[in-house]
Amino acid sequence: MNDTGNGASDAPEPEWVGLAANQSRLSFGLAVTELAERDESVVAVAADTLDLIGLRTLMERRPERVIDVGIAEQNAMGIASGLATTGMHPYVCGYAPFIAARSMEQLRNDVDYANQRVVIGAACSGISLAVSGGTHHAVEDIALMRGLPNMTVIVVADAHQGYHATLATRDHDGPVYIRLGGRAIETPATPVDTDYRIGRADLLRAGGDVTVIACGCMVPEAVSAAETLAGRGVDTRVIDMHTIKPLDRDAVLVAAAETGGIVTAEEHRLTGGLGGAVAELLAEEHPTRMRFVGMPAEYAVVGPTAKVRDRHGMSARHIVAACLSLAG
Numbered sequence: 001m002n003d004t005g006n007g008a009s010d011a012p013e014p015e016w017v018g019l020a021a022n023q024s025r026l027s028f029g030l031a032v033t034e035l036a037e038r039d040e041s042v043v044a045v046a047a048d049t050l051d052l053i054g055l056r057t058l059m060e061r062r063p064e065r066v067i068d069v070g071i072a073e074q075n076a077m078g079i080a081s082g083l084a085t086t087g088m089h090p091y092v093c094g095y096a097p098f099i100a101a102r103s104m105e106q107l108r109n110d111v112d113y114a115n116q117r118v119v120i121g122a123a124c125s126g127i128s129l130a131v132s133g134g135t136h137h138a139v140e141d142i143a144l145m146r147g148l149p150n151m152t153v154i155v156v157a158d159a160h161q162g163y164h165a166t167l168a169t170r171d172h173d174g175p176v177y178i179r180l181g182g183r184a185i186e187t188p189a190t191p192v193d194t195d196y197r198i199g200r201a202d203l204l205r206a207g208g209d210v211t212v213i214a215c216g217c218m219v220p221e222a223v224s225a226a227e228t229l230a231g232r233g234v235d236t237r238v239i240d241m242h243t244i245k246p247l248d249r250d251a252v253l254v255a256a257a258e259t260g261g262i263v264t265a266e267e268h269r270l271t272g273g274l275g276g277a278v279a280e281l282l283a284e285e286h287p288t289r290m291r292f293v294g295m296p297a298e299y300a301v302v303g304p305t306a307k308v309r310d311r312h313g314m315s316a317r318h319i320v321a322a323c324l325s326l327a328g
Helices: 015-020 024-038 056-061 073-085 104-112 141-146 159-171 218-230 249-258 274-285 305-311 316-327
Strands: 042-046 066-068 089-095 119-123 152-155 176-179 202-205 210-214 236-240 243-245 262-269 290-295
Touching: 015 024, 015 159, 024 042, 024 056, 024 089, 024 119, 024 159, 042 073, 073 089, 073 104, 119 159, 141 152, 141 176, 141 243, 141 262, 141 274, 159 176, 202 218, 210 218, 210 249, 210 274, 210 316, 218 236, 218 262, 218 316, 236 249, 243 274, 249 262, 249 274, 262 274, 262 316, 274 290, 290 316
Parallel strands: 042 066, 042 089, 089 119, 119 176, 152 176, 210 236, 210 262, 262 290
Antiparallel strands: 152 243, 202 236
16 A cells, blocks of 8 residues: 655646646546557547547547547447457547446457456546436446456546556556546545556555545545544544555555454445445455445436535545444
8 A cells, every 4th residue: 555645746747737627537538648649559449538538639649549439339349349459559438327338248248358458438437427317327337347357447536646547557458447537626635746556555644543445536525534533533544445456455454454444435336336345355354344435226316416426425424424433
């Protein structure tokens, strides 16, 4: 597990930071553009997502490195698998609710079964498209991806992490699913120059009473909850578990041994996601008191994203309540 620290850097801010505008969907596209300019094997396969992912610059500079298949996620996945077979390194760019569910057969059989070197950028995950209703929510995708034997599953916390996680896939062998945010501004939770490594969790805050293991948009909520809990005398450890598969086993087991319980927090259903992965490990290795913060077994109401998240139990106040139930 990596301790990110809070040291400030005197180096000028990289250009991509401003262009990403605190949105991981854009930082993913910027990273893909950089990779394509450095590596002739990299190609973007977009499912009508040139603007969503921010691929216009790559299209203008290297149009032969971008394939826009339109609203046809199954085709995008099949094309990506074919490209990978020829030695290319495709980055599929789509909406999470569609790229995960609509193309599941192709994803399973063409990409994962064949262990193809395909990276999937899944934007607008969770209920970030809250105003669009349940058809546009992706709250089962982690469970789907975790169930695929060869798939690496990454859930980024912010634009900084989205950029570095994407760059980290350049030398990764096998398929990768990167869960990205939507069109809303994402609260920065990691340093601009974060030392990102696939499969290694980041310790954001030390603590000995209880541990919160969070991913995605729930990471800044976990940090906020820890600050509130500190005012109530509860020393809270916060771990950013950006890689759900492979899970950082050591980070989880150490937290279980050193604190009085674990709360998982995610923008995903309470079954099959981060909470399930942590619970499965602890059930075998170190039975531990746990609480789970996430989406219950229901479809979300329609409304502003932040309010909908809070309505369905995914906010800092719900993390606080879960931690107090363990620490009390």
